[in-house]
Amino acid sequence: MTPGLLLYQPSEACGVFGIVAPGEDVARITYFGLYSLQHRGQESAGIAVANEQGLICHKRMGLVSQVFTEGELERLTGHAAIGHNRYATSGSSHICNAQPILLKTDLGPLALAHNGNLANTVTLQGQLRRRGCAFNGDSDSEVIARLIAEAPGATWEAKIERGLSQVLGSYSLVILTPEKVYGVRDPQGVRPLVLGRFNHGYVLASESCALDTIGATTIRELAPGEGIAITPSSAISYQLSAISHQPSAFCIFEYIYFARPDSVLNGRLVYEARMEMGRRLVREHPVDVDFVIGVPDSATAAAIGYAEEAHLPFFEGLIKSRYIGRTFIQPEQKLRQLGVKLKFNALPQLLRGKRIVVVDDSIVRGNTTREIVHMLREAGVSEVHLRITSPPLRYPCFLGVDIATYQELIAHRLTIAQICRHLGAHSLGYLSLEGLKSSIEPVSCGFCTGCLTGEYPLPIRSTPVPDRVQADGEEKS
Numbered sequence: 001m002t003p004g005l006l007l008y009q010p011s012e013a014c015g016v017f018g019i020v021a022p023g024e025d026v027a028r029i030t031y032f033g034l035y036s037l038q039h040r041g042q043e044s045a046g047i048a049v050a051n052e053q054g055l056i057c058h059k060r061m062g063l064v065s066q067v068f069t070e071g072e073l074e075r076l077t078g079h080a081a082i083g084h085n086r087y088a089t090s091g092s093s094h095i096c097n098a099q100p101i102l103l104k105t106d107l108g109p110l111a112l113a114h115n116g117n118l119a120n121t122v123t124l125q126g127q128l129r130r131r132g133c134a135f136n137g138d139s140d141s142e143v144i145a146r147l148i149a150e151a152p153g154a155t156w157e158a159k160i161e162r163g164l165s166q167v168l169g170s171y172s173l174v175i176l177t178p179e180k181v182y183g184v185r186d187p188q189g190v191r192p193l194v195l196g197r198f199n200h201g202y203v204l205a206s207e208s209c210a211l212d213t214i215g216a217t218t219i220r221e222l223a224p225g226e227g228i229a230i231t232p233s234s235a236i237s238y239q240l241s242a243i244s245h246q247p248s249a250f251c252i253f254e255y256i257y258f259a260r261p262d263s264v265l266n267g268r269l270v271y272e273a274r275m276e277m278g279r280r281l282v283r284e285h286p287v288d289v290d291f292v293i294g295v296p297d298s299a300t301a302a303a304i305g306y307a308e309e310a311h312l313p314f315f316e317g318l319i320k321s322r323y324i325g326r327t328f329i330q331p332e333q334k335l336r337q338l339g340v341k342l343k344f345n346a347l348p349q350l351l352r353g354k355r356i357v358v359v360d361d362s363i364v365r366g367n368t369t370r371e372i373v374h375m376l377r378e379a380g381v382s383e384v385h386l387r388i389t390s391p392p393l394r395y396p397c398f399l400g401v402d403i404a405t406y407q408e409l410i411a412h413r414l415t416i417a418q419i420c421r422h423l424g425a426h427s428l429g430y431l432s433l434e435g436l437k438s439s440i441e442p443v444s445c446g447f448c449t450g451c452l453t454g455e456y457p458l459p460i461r462s463t464p465v466p467d468r469v470q471a472d473g474e475e476k477s
Contacts, residue, residue, distance in 0.1 A: 014099070014115040015040030015085040016193070017210055018174035018181040020230050021201025027076035029198070029214050030083040034064045036213040037206055039260060040115070041085035044098035048111035049078035050178050055109040059084075059098040079232075082176040084113035096137035100176065105149040107156060111176040112148070114141035115206055116191045117399050118169035119458055144171065160184060160227065161240045168458060170251075170399040172222075174204050181230050184240070188249040188457050189224030190399050190448055192265055195235060202230040207263040221266065224248050249448040249457035251399070255440050256390045257298050257361045266443040271301045276439040277389040277431055278305025278359060285429025286310070287357060287385045293317035295344075295360040295372065302389045303359035310357075317351050317358075318344045318372070340371040352380030362390045366410040366423060373424045385427045392416065392430050395454040 015037030019026050030047050045067040046059025058076060060067040064085065084099035100111040118124070118140040125135070125143055133146050148163035156177050164171075170190035175182040183204040185193050196203045196216035203216050211218050219235075222228060225245050229236045251258070254265055261271035278301070291313040294303025297320065307314035321343055358376070363369050363386075373384050392411035406412050410419055420428035431439075433452060450456035 014087060014113070015206045015210075016082070016113045016115050016172060016174045016204070017084075017206070018080075018082040018113075018176065018183060018204040018230075019198065019201060020080040020181050020232055021198055021203075022079040022232050024199065024201065025073075026078055026081040027073050029203075030081045031064065031068055031073060032214050033203070033205055033210040034083045034085050036210045036260075037085055038064055040206060040258065041087035044086045044095070045084065046086075046098050046100050046113075047076055047081055047083040048100040048102060048113075048176050049076045049081040050176055051078035054178060055102060055111050055176060057100055057102045057111060059095070059100065061095055061098065080176060080181050082111055082113050082174045082181060094137065097139040097142070099141055101142050101145040103145050103149045105159070107153075107159065108178055110145070110149060110156075112141065112145040113174050114144055115172045115193075116170035116186065117397075118143065118167060118171070119398055120168040124166060140169070144173070148175070156180070156182065157227065157229065157238065161243070164240060165243055172206065179231070182227060183222055183230070184227045185222045185224055187225040187240075187243050187245050188247065188448070189445065190249055190251050190457070192250075192254060192259070193222045195219045195222060195228060195230075201232050202235045204228075204230070207259055207265075209260045209263040212262065218264070246457070248446040250445050252436065252440075252447040252449050253362075253390070253397075253451065256436070261298075261301050266445050268440060268443045273440050274299075274301035274389065275305030275308075277436065278302035278307075278387075279309040280435040280439055281359070281387045281389065281429065281431050282306055282309040284432060284435055285387055285427075287427060287429075289355040289357050289383065289385060291315050291317075291354065292357045292359065295358065296320040298361045299359045299389065302361070303357075306357060306359050306387060312357075315347075315350055317347055317356065317376070319347065320344055340368060340375060344372065344375065346375050346379040348379040351376060353382055354380075355383035355385070356381055357385045357387055359387050359389065361388070362393055363388060363410060363419065363423075364393055365408050366419065370423045377424065383426045384424070386420070386423065386425045386429070388428070388430045389436070390431060391433050391436065391452045392419075393451050395451050397451045398456065399448060399450070399458070 017030050017033035027047055027049055044061045045064045048057035058072050082100055100113045102111045121140040121143055128146055148159050151159045151163040153159035171186045172191040172193040173184040194208050196211040196218045198216040208218050225240055227238050227240050255273045259270045263270050292303050292307040293315055294300045304314050376384050394412045448457050
């Protein structure tokens with residue numbers, strides 16, 4: 001996490017894409033797939049292609065539209081490709097950690113793109129270094145790539161399975177070899193990965209919205225612990241028998257914030273799930289107000305659901321600049337306020353004298369939310385009531401989401417009443433965990449709720465948990 005990151009939201013680790021389609025412009029198709037997955041990572045982007053000469057790769061820091069010129073796309077010719085958008089959770093923000101990762105192996109070249117995070121990276125790095133491996137970067141994704149490259153096996157399937165048998169954590173992988181593209185999900189299915197059909201080939205992507213963008217037909221989502229090998233004419237599934245299978249633990253924050261609302265996860269349209277979160281917020285935390293607004297864009301569907309359930313008008317009281325992404329500025333107070341205003345603009349003509357509900361997806365540190373409340377009060381709002389579509393974020397994530405440390409998480413340090421006072425709101429209501437899970441029904445898979453409950457699906461080694469404050473705001477002794 002960069003210290004100067006101001007407009008803080010939890011950030012997804014990465015977006016991945018893969019395609020096998022001879023005769024198609026696979027690099028350009030991958031470019032459009034990554035463009036539709038840009039919300040999953042804005043730090044770096046890369047594409048690797050397979051052709052008669054082997055594998056070639058282009059990657060740089062920046063957004064997809066900044067990384068790839070027309071000339072670069074024309075150079076990346078081939079019959080298969082994989083692509084990656086990155087946001088750092090493991091490994092520093094540097095070009096050496098950009099993906100895909102390209103390595104030589106005894107079976108030929110391999111390129112790998114990873115979405116997720118490992119829990120035993122340090123141990124595995126030490127083992128690989130003792131075996132003579134030299135690392136180009138410091139990401140856990142390179143650890144996975146080198147484990148596969150160093151693993152014994154006469155086939156790619158064998159090397160992938162044996163390499164991953166040592167891994168503890170979350171991963172959705174797309175792997176490019178000269179002949180095939182492989183997709184793999186971790187045994188608990190923490191991160192999404194979907195298979196589709198494109199003309200005379202096959203595609204893999206983090207979300208179904210990427211398949212919609214390129215005109216592919218969604219076939220299904222990969223199951224936890226499933227591997228799949230795709231060629232132009234086949235998509236052959238296999239279970240990774242060397243990997244111990246565990247109860248599914250899909251990241252529940254995919255529904256709350258990370259995924260695009262037009263994506264389908266576990267058979268559930270994300271937009272519909274978010275609308276239901278808003279409806280259930282009304283039942284759990286009703287309040288007498290004039291109308292409802294949402295913090296765009298991830299909370300818009302929930303705000304519409306809230307307004308429908310409460311029989312209230314919905315308005316766009318905050319207008320979001322579509323050209324502002326992550327904003328890096330120093331955290332002085334005046335600049336903090338400017339940073340929020342760069343991203344959002346309130347409408348005083350609509351808001352003045354009104355009592356409003358503001359629906360948002362989460363509160364992490366509270367800095368951005370506090371400035372939004374301040375902006376609304378300056379616009380003349382008489383009452384600001386916050387409604388949040390997730391339970392309080394009290395614990396860090398160790399499985400691929402950039403959620404702050406214990407000390408930075410406001411809900412770990414303060415009670416809900418204290419948070420409300422700190423933010424300057426008239427009331428604050430979080431959706432309960434039961435209400436959140438009910439909103440996602442009829443999805444039947446298990447969920448990872450570690451950031452909400454502190455109960456992780458894997459044994460996690462972390463720093464000691466500091467004491468939370470008591471109700472009166474005094475630190476425990």
